[in-house]
Amino acid sequence: xxxxxxxxxxxxxxxxxxxxxxxxxxxxxxxxxxxxxxxxxxxxxxxxxxxxxxxxxxxxxxxxxxxxxxxxxxxxxxxxxxxxxxxxxxxxxxxxxxxxxxxxxxxxxxxxxxxxxxxxxxxxxxxxxxxxxxxxxxxxxxxxxxxxxxxxxxxxxxxxxxxxxxxxxxxxxxxxxxxxxxxxxxxxxxxxxxxxxxxxxxxxxxxxxxxxxxxxxxxxxxxxxxxxxxxxxxxxxxxxxxxx
Amino acid sequence: xxxxxxxxxxxxxxxxxxxxxxxxxxxxxxxxxxxxxxxxxxxxxxxxxxxxxxxxxxxxxxxxxxxxxxxxxxxxxxxxxxxxxxxxxxxxxxxxxxxxxxxxxxxxxxxxxxxxxxxxxxxxxxxxxxxxxxxxxxxxxxxxxxxxxxxxxxxxxxxxxxxxxxxxxxxxxxxxxxxxxxxxxxxxxxxxxxxxxxxxxxxxxxxxxxxxxxxxxxxxxxxxxxxxxxxxxxxxxxxxxxxxxxxxxxxxxxxxxxxxxxxxxxxxxxxxxxxxxxxxxxxxxxxxxxxxxxxxxxxxxxxxxxxxxxxxxxx
Numbered sequence: 001x002x003x004x005x006x007x008x009x010x011x012x013x014x015x016x017x018x019x020x021x022x023x024x025x026x027x028x029x030x031x032x033x034x035x036x037x038x039x040x041x042x043x044x045x046x047x048x049x050x051x052x053x054x055x056x057x058x059x060x061x062x063x064x065x066x067x068x069x070x071x072x073x074x075x076x077x078x079x080x081x082x083x084x085x086x087x088x089x090x091x092x093x094x095x096x097x098x099x100x101x102x103x104x105x106x107x108x109x110x111x112x113x114x115x116x117x118x119x120x121x122x123x124x125x126x127x128x129x130x131x132x133x134x135x136x137x138x139x140x141x142x143x144x145x146x147x148x149x150x151x152x153x154x155x156x157x158x159x160x161x162x163x164x165x166x167x168x169x170x171x172x173x174x175x176x177x178x179x180x181x182x183x184x185x186x187x188x189x190x191x192x193x194x195x196x197x198x199x200x201x202x203x204x205x206x207x208x209x210x211x212x213x214x215x216x217x218x219x220x221x222x223x224x225x226x227x228x229x230x231x232x233x234x235x236x237x238x239x240x241x242x243x244x
Numbered sequence: 245x246x247x248x249x250x251x252x253x254x255x256x257x258x259x260x261x262x263x264x265x266x267x268x269x270x271x272x273x274x275x276x277x278x279x280x281x282x283x284x285x286x287x288x289x290x291x292x293x294x295x296x297x298x299x300x301x302x303x304x305x306x307x308x309x310x311x312x313x314x315x316x317x318x319x320x321x322x323x324x325x326x327x328x329x330x331x332x333x334x335x336x337x338x339x340x341x342x343x344x345x346x347x348x349x350x351x352x353x354x355x356x357x358x359x360x361x362x363x364x365x366x367x368x369x370x371x372x373x374x375x376x377x378x379x380x381x382x383x384x385x386x387x388x389x390x391x392x393x394x395x396x397x398x399x400x401x402x403x404x405x406x407x408x409x410x411x412x413x414x415x416x417x418x419x420x421x422x423x424x425x426x427x428x429x430x431x432x433x434x435x436x437x438x439x440x441x442x443x444x445x446x447x448x449x450x451x452x453x454x455x456x457x458x459x460x461x462x463x464x465x466x467x468x469x470x471x472x473x474x475x476x477x478x479x480x481x482x483x484x485x486x487x488x489x490x491x492x493x494x495x496x497x498x499x500x501x502x503x504x505x506x507x508x509x510x511x512x513x514x515x516x517x518x519x520x521x522x523x524x525x526x527x528x529x530x531x532x533x534x535x536x537x538x539x540x541x542x543x544x545x546x547x548x549x550x551x552x553x554x555x556x557x558x559x
Contacts, residue, residue, distance in 0.1 A: 017262045035344070042343035046378040050400040059400075065412050110388065114445040118473075121448070125471035143508045144500060209463045212480065216316060216459035218269065218535040219481045222528045223315030225270045234274075 007232045010224050052077065126173055128166035133158040172201050248556045253549025261542070268538045272531040279530050283486035286469050288507050289476030290483075291490040293454050294324065295513050297430060299332045302418060304390075304428040304451075306439060307349040308341035308383075313436035313458050319484035319524030320456035321352050321434050323491065325368070329356075330516060334418040335374040336428075338390075338398075340383035341437040346376050359520070371405040375418045378403075383439045384446075391446040394424050426450050433457075440465065448473045456483065481532055484525035491521040 012027035058070030080099055087096035138160040143151050158166075178191060179198035186192055247255075283291075297303070309317030328335055339345035353374065357367040368374060377398055380386030389397035398419070402410035413419055421427065431447055433440045434456040441464070443453055452475045457465045459480025468474045478487050493504040494515030500506060 018259055039343045042346075042379055043381065046343070046346070047381055050378070050402070054400055062409070062411060065415065107384075117448055118441070118445050121473050122467060122471040140508075205463070209460070212462045213460045214539065215480060215482075215532065215536070216313075218532055218539075219315040219459065219528060220313065221265070221315075222269045222273070222531050222535065223318075223524075225266065225531075226273055226527065229270055230273055 003232050003236055007228050010228060128169060129158050130163055130167040130170055132160045132163040176201055248552065250549045250552025250556055253545050254553060265535065265538060268534045269531055272534045276527065277530045279533060281485060281489060283490055283505055286477050286479065287483050287486035288490065288495055288510060290454050290478045291487060292495065292510050292513050293430065293452065293475045294327045294331065297331045297333055300334065301331065301429050302334045302336065302422060302427065303328060304425065304431045305335050305337045306433045306435065306443065307337050307339050308345055308435040308437055308439045310342050310344045310348050315528065316458045316481050316484065317434055317436055318352060320478050320487070321349065322356060322523055323484060323487045324432065324434065324456060325353065325356055327491065329368050336377055336418050337374060338377040339379045340386045341435065341439045343379045346379050350376055369406065371403060371416050375403045375413050375416045377401045377413055384442050387439070387442045387446045391425050391450060394422065430454060444468055444473050481525060481528055485529040488521050488523055488525045491515055492517050
């Protein structure tokens with residue numbers, strides 16, 4: 001029954017591909033209603049109760065855990081939270097800016113560390129050697145049967161093929177960055193050329209992102225088709241009809 | 245549909261196109277085939293990281309996927325858990341992207357346990373082997389809290405011991421002795437949203453990170469992998485297919501000369517052949533190729549149509 005209900009809902013939601021219809025609307029509303037209801041309950045049971053209510057009123061002793069005293073200071077969060085709802089009032093909406101401002105302030109204060117954590121290692125990884133350190137081989141030699149010492153020797157070298165890769169990588173970074181030079185007018189032909197190359201490389205990157213997106217969407221469709229044809233029809237309905 | 249061939253090709257009715265797409269994504273499912281594949285380095289590293297976990301390790305897992313990305317994320321989740329169960333890991337699960345995510349993760353583990361029961365294998369028990377810490381709204385603030393004050397962030401959260409009322413998660417064998425995020429030798433993120441970025445921002449450098457992301461997130465996740473902010477990742481359906489093959493064959497296993505999957509960077513990592521390793525990745529990946537081939541054909545037809553229509557206009 002559960003799977004059959006899922007199949008009917010899936011067909012209902014996909015029916016919009018044919019045209020807008022009441023069958024689709026019904027399941028859209030069912031889905032939204034379920035999601036909203038679930039979220040409200042989850043917010044209480046999984047967040048507000050554990051992180052706020054129990055801390056405010058305290059908890060009784062239970063197996064392996066002592067009782068905790070309530071801290072009524074947590075009640076002060078109520079008016080503070082309610083201030084956010086003044087965003088709907090034309091006259092008093094300035095009140096809502098107080099909690100929003102504090103949250104923004106807390107968030108902004110953390111961004112220096114966040115920025116460095118995110119981009120510091122990436123900037124570091126961008127600085128790659130573009131000159132080979134050995135000409136013993138043009139490409140990275142096979143490491144089959146090498147001792148750990150020989151392996152680390154191979155890995156410590158920059159071979160010609162790696163240097164070419166690194167050069168292309170660096171060229172891509174520089175040309176894409178140059179595309180975003182908006183502070184002054186670019187007159188040099190060389191910079192303009194690099195700038196144009198940056199634009200094309202960006203487009204290639206966007207193409208790759210779009211390709212990944214399409215693959216993901218197709219996978220979601222394949223999963224739904226598997227659900228309908230295999231999980232429901234082949235493994236559910238057919239065995240039931242044939243009495244297996 | 246009036247007009248010349250070019251115009252006709254450009255204005256194929258959408259319902260017909262959708263019908264063709266549905267056929268292309270349905271029929272191959274009934275005829276399983278093998279697609280030749282070489283796992284990518286990021287997934288090999290991901291697998292190597294999981295297999296290198298000492299038995300009994302405690303792993304923090306942020307599970308941020310729901311039914312909307314079941315096609316990719318569930319396959320990754322199941323494969324990861326098969327490996328974690330094999331490593332006898334203890335897993336603390338929480339979610340920060342969607343209130344439905346903890347329940348979805350719980351259902352996926354229950355499904356795995358039912359399969360294990362049918363095969364008379366020991367189950368992966370809630371409370372003793374894994375705990376569901378629940379959902380945390382505001383992912384960025386939640387991850388920041390977990391990174392800086394794990395006891396405070398998870399404090400007060402309860403889960404269900406067997407046949408017993410809910411108890412504080414820190415009493416479970418999974419979180420005993422854990423006081424900070426560094427106490428986990430690995431943090432896994434299975435996500436279909438931006439929460440992986442928050443994990444890099446707040447947790448990187450404190451404990452190794454490994455991600456399982458959806459296909460659309462692969463380009464941004466590759467950046468984190470190349471700059472060594474994460475130790476490996478499993479990206480999209482291709483990642484799931486790679487992971488299933490790695491579970492089956494290992495890396496450089498049994499030896500480099502005869503191994504199906506080789507790596508110069510990694511040592512020998514054993515696989516564990518089992519028909520159950522072939523899951524969602526193996527089932528969906530060949531079908532994806534039919535869908536992509538159809539799209540390529542449609543793009544070519546559309547362009548040919550445009551070319552013919554332009555030529556018709558000129559003449």
